[in-house]
Amino acid sequence: MVTFNHFSIVEKSMDEKLAELDHLGFHWSVFWEPKKILRDFLITSPVDMTKLLASPSLALTDFLKLDVALDWEIYWAISLQLLGFTANFEYDLSHAVDFAKKSKLPMLDDELELTSEVLIEGLYLLLASRRKNGMTLVEQWVSEGLIPVDNQFHFFNDKSLATFDTSKLKREILWVESNVDSWGRGQKDLIKLQIIRPSFDGGKLPVVMTASPYHLGINGWANDKQLHDMKVDLNEKAQGSLHVNPEAIPSQEYGQQAEAETASEASYDFTHGWTYSLNDYLLARGFASVYVAGIGTRDSDGFQTSGDYQQVLSMTAAIDWLNGRTKAYTSKRRDHEVKADWANGKVAMTGRSYLGTMAYGAATTAVDGLEVILAEAGISSWYGYYRENGLVRSPGGYPGEDLDVLAELTYSKNLDGADFLENNEAYQEKLKEMTISLDRAYGDYNQFWEARNYLPHADEVKADVLIIHGLQDWNVTPDQAYNFWHALPEGHRKHLILHRGEHVYINSWQSIDLSELVNSYFSAKLLDRALSLELPPVILQENGRAQSWSARSEWGSSEILQIPLAKTAVSIEKFENHYDEADFERYSKDFKVFKEELFTGKISQQTSVIDLDILDEVEINGRVELQLKVKVSDSKALLSAQILDFGNKKRLPDRAKAIDIKALDRGRNFAQEDLLELPLVDSPYQLVSKAFLNLQNREGLMEHKAVRPDEWMEFRLSMQPNIYRLEKGDKLRILLYSTDFEHTIRDNREVSYEIDLGRSHLIVPYSDGE
Numbered sequence: 001m002v003t004f005n006h007f008s009i010v011e012k013s014m015d016e017k018l019a020e021l022d023h024l025g026f027h028w029s030v031f032w033e034p035k036k037i038l039r040d041f042l043i044t045s046p047v048d049m050t051k052l053l054a055s056p057s058l059a060l061t062d063f064l065k066l067d068v069a070l071d072w073e074i075y076w077a078i079s080l081q082l083l084g085f086t087a088n089f090e091y092d093l094s095h096a097v098d099f100a101k102k103s104k105l106p107m108l109d110d111e112l113e114l115t116s117e118v119l120i121e122g123l124y125l126l127l128a129s130r131r132k133n134g135m136t137l138v139e140q141w142v143s144e145g146l147i148p149v150d151n152q153f154h155f156f157n158d159k160s161l162a163t164f165d166t167s168k169l170k171r172e173i174l175w176v177e178s179n180v181d182s183w184g185r186g187q188k189d190l191i192k193l194q195i196i197r198p199s200f201d202g203g204k205l206p207v208v209m210t211a212s213p214y215h216l217g218i219n220g221w222a223n224d225k226q227l228h229d230m231k232v233d234l235n236e237k238a239q240g241s242l243h244v245n246p247e248a249i250p251s252q253e254y255g256q257q258a259e260a261e262t263a264s265e266a267s268y269d270f271t272h273g274w275t276y277s278l279n280d281y282l283l284a285r286g287f288a289s290v291y292v293a294g295i296g297t298r299d300s301d302g303f304q305t306s307g308d309y310q311q312v313l314s315m316t317a318a319i320d321w322l323n324g325r326t327k328a329y330t331s332k333r334r335d336h337e338v339k340a341d342w343a344n345g346k347v348a349m350t351g352r353s354y355l356g357t358m359a360y361g362a363a364t365t366a367v368d369g370l371e372v373i374l375a376e377a378g379i380s381s382w383y384g385y386y387r388e389n390g391l392v393r394s395p396g397g398y399p400g401e402d403l404d405v406l407a408e409l410t411y412s413k414n415l416d417g418a419d420f421l422e423n424n425e426a427y428q429e430k431l432k433e434m435t436i437s438l439d440r441a442y443g444d445y446n447q448f449w450e451a452r453n454y455l456p457h458a459d460e461v462k463a464d465v466l467i468i469h470g471l472q473d474w475n476v477t478p479d480q481a482y483n484f485w486h487a488l489p490e491g492h493r494k495h496l497i498l499h500r501g502e503h504v505y506i507n508s509w510q511s512i513d514l515s516e517l518v519n520s521y522f523s524a525k526l527l528d529r530a531l532s533l534e535l536p537p538v539i540l541q542e543n544g545r546a547q548s549w550s551a552r553s554e555w556g557s558s559e560i561l562q563i564p565l566a567k568t569a570v571s572i573e574k575f576e577n578h579y580d581e582a583d584f585e586r587y588s589k590d591f592k593v594f595k596e597e598l599f600t601g602k603i604s605q606q607t608s609v610i611d612l613d614i615l616d617e618v619e620i621n622g623r624v625e626l627q628l629k630v631k632v633s634d635s636k637a638l639l640s641a642q643i644l645d646f647g648n649k650k651r652l653p654d655r656a657k658a659i660d661i662k663a664l665d666r667g668r669n670f671a672q673e674d675l676l677e678l679p680l681v682d683s684p685y686q687l688v689s690k691a692f693l694n695l696q697n698r699e700g701l702m703e704h705k706a707v708r709p710d711e712w713m714e715f716r717l718s719m720q721p722n723i724y725r726l727e728k729g730d731k732l733r734i735l736l737y738s739t740d741f742e743h744t745i746r747d748n749r750e751v752s753y754e755i756d757l758g759r760s761h762l763i764v765p766y767s768d769g770e
Contacts (some may be wrong), residue, residue, distance in 0.1 A: 025034070108125065163285070176193055182301075239706050378476065411431075633709050
């Protein structure tokens with residue numbers, strides 16, 4: 001059964017509703033009889049009424065002719081068919097109200113008398129509701145011609161409608177002059193822009209910009225050659241404290257720019273390329289799309305600096321151009337400039353992963369014109385992506401990757417032969433410098449990583465911040481969002497959407513109206529309209545429940561529950577670091593085999609397994625911590641920890657499945673997309689959190705403390721944040737071990753570990769689920 005979760009519907013007065021309905025062609029009066037209003041609603045809509053039923057025994061066309069009163073059962077029997085549900089098979093026409101309630105459709109109180117005014121309010125709400133295919137009813141009907149394509153803005157419930165002609169989009173290529181000289185050659189880097197915009201004669205267009213270093217191609221060959229060997233031993237560190245200097249954001253001034261003739265339009269266009277489907281959705285609604293890949297990418301200048309503010313500023317140069325602060329040229333000769341006279345200067349940034357990362361970085365520059373960011377699975381500190389607690393730690397799914405590997409992947413300039421000939425030698429020298437600076441030998445935080453940390457500048461953010469992150473994303477881990485969320489100044493306008501998927505987009509999911517939510521937000525911020533949308537601080541997808549989303553007031557509770565790890569006063573757990581050669585090679589070859597055997601208890605000698613029974617319902621909210629007392633037999637050691645919700649039951653998987661192919665029309669027969677959802681499935685366990693630690697950094701990231709063989713150490717290990725509900729009778733399984741074949745270096749020395757469970761605890765931040 002489909003269950004909807006509507007967060008995008010804006011409350012309106014009756015006068016506002018009547019005006020918006022009138023604009024769509026529904027010219028009603030509260031003095032009309034209800035059935036007359038319903039008949040006009042259906043006649044005006046692009047619906048074949050002859051195919052619909054009003055009740056189990058009455059066709060809709062007959063109902064409209066007969067002297068039969070309209071009641072809520074008949075109203076919902078008709079409405080559910082308009083929303084794409086199949087009468088008699090998906091729902092019982094005699095119990096349509098119950099079906100609508102169970103589907104969590106937006107509803108008026110069915111105890112109300114169905115007067116003309118109530119019916120108008122109900123039909124307005126119905127138009128704003130999602131159909132089974134993931135589109136709202138009004139969007140579906142607009143795509144079918146309810147109102148004409150006229151390249152003008154039209155709004156319903158504060159959302160722009162698809163009235164821009166996507167068959168005649170203007171596609172342009174320009175080169176914007178940045179304020180960055182990443183080669184150090186005395187000339188500012190030019191950055192290629194790809195612009196897609198509809199025609200609009202009524203003024204200037206807002207812009208939705210996606211900054212993606214992947215956009216113009218990737219170099220998989222170079223990436224694979226650069227991957228690092230994970231079979232290395234852990235190094236011993238000199239005791240003492242580490243220090244870094246604060247990194248200021250470079251100047252955003254442009255200085256004097258060369259004179260150039262003005263051209264009326266771009267000289268180059270393009271036919272196709274990757275686009276973000278949310279941008280496509282907005283494009284049909286009057287929001288121009290701008291794609292920028294930044295320095296070190298194909299057809300742009302510069303070195304791929306990978307995450308520092310040179311790269312960020314090469315992206316924000318596009319926003320500067322849209323606001324008249326720098327020049328864009330028709331070619332790299334810089335002899336003809338084109339002005340952004342079609343743009344209103346207001347920009348939103350979108351995108352996932354590296355794209356969301358650039359949105360975080362851009363927001364911290366406080367660049368004028370950036371009104372709102374939608375950062376999906378973004379990185380807020382690059383150290384936390386490739387390192388953890390003084391340890392080299394690969395992102396989930398990518399053992400051996402590091403920032404220099406990512407630089408090779410995204411330095412797409414080398415894909416063009418002439419560029420390779422001109423710049424590769426200098427590029428390789430800079431890449432060697434990067435490999436040294438990122439320090440794989442010790443895994444410490446240093447000046448290189450400080451230059452790629454956006455969190456110290458979060459207090460500079462002016463743009464509204466919308467964050468989307470998956471709580472099963474072990475590539476860009478949840479703490480990246482958690483840390484940025486908490487680094488923003490108190491009172492900053494921000495909203496957070498936490499889903500149960502992995503490293504994925506969610507704008508095509510059936511159960512949440514994300515596209516409409518973004519539409520409403522962007523329409524307000526980029527078109528100088530009032531922001532009437534009332535969103536909770538946190539929107540959470542419930543674990544263990546199909547298509548269930550709810551509001552939370554915060555991510556991270558101060559209420560603490562402390563659970564002892566031992567079941568008896570004296571309890572010592574032991575495990576080894578070393579694997580025999582066959583297992584070591586088997587796990588090194590395929591880390592997925594290691595994960596499966598780890599989680600199912602097949603690795604006994606190298607793992608301590610601690611099971612905790614949950615005696616009362618509790619919702620974890622924030623960072624779980626392990627308070628541990630540990631000793632090891634060597635002077636250097638690492639510790640890995642994972643927490644599972646263990647035991648067979650229904651759970652949400654981390655990857656969505658298609659439930660309807662090409663069901664979503666992003667405009668009018670434009671950019672169709674599959675409708676997706678996380679299905680509830682039988683599962684033996686689900687990962688709740690994980691963490692990794694170099695024991696030499698047990699007292700802090702910037703502190704090196706000696707590990708003395710066979711001496712007890714006490715410390716706290718902070719795990720990945722989550723919001724996760726546990727029911728009475730559930731079981732938490734804590735796995736403590738050393739080498740993780742997916743994430744850590746593969747150190748196969750003979751090292752023994754002991755855990756004093758009697759002095760160890762699980763510290764759980766919890767909330768009441770409100």
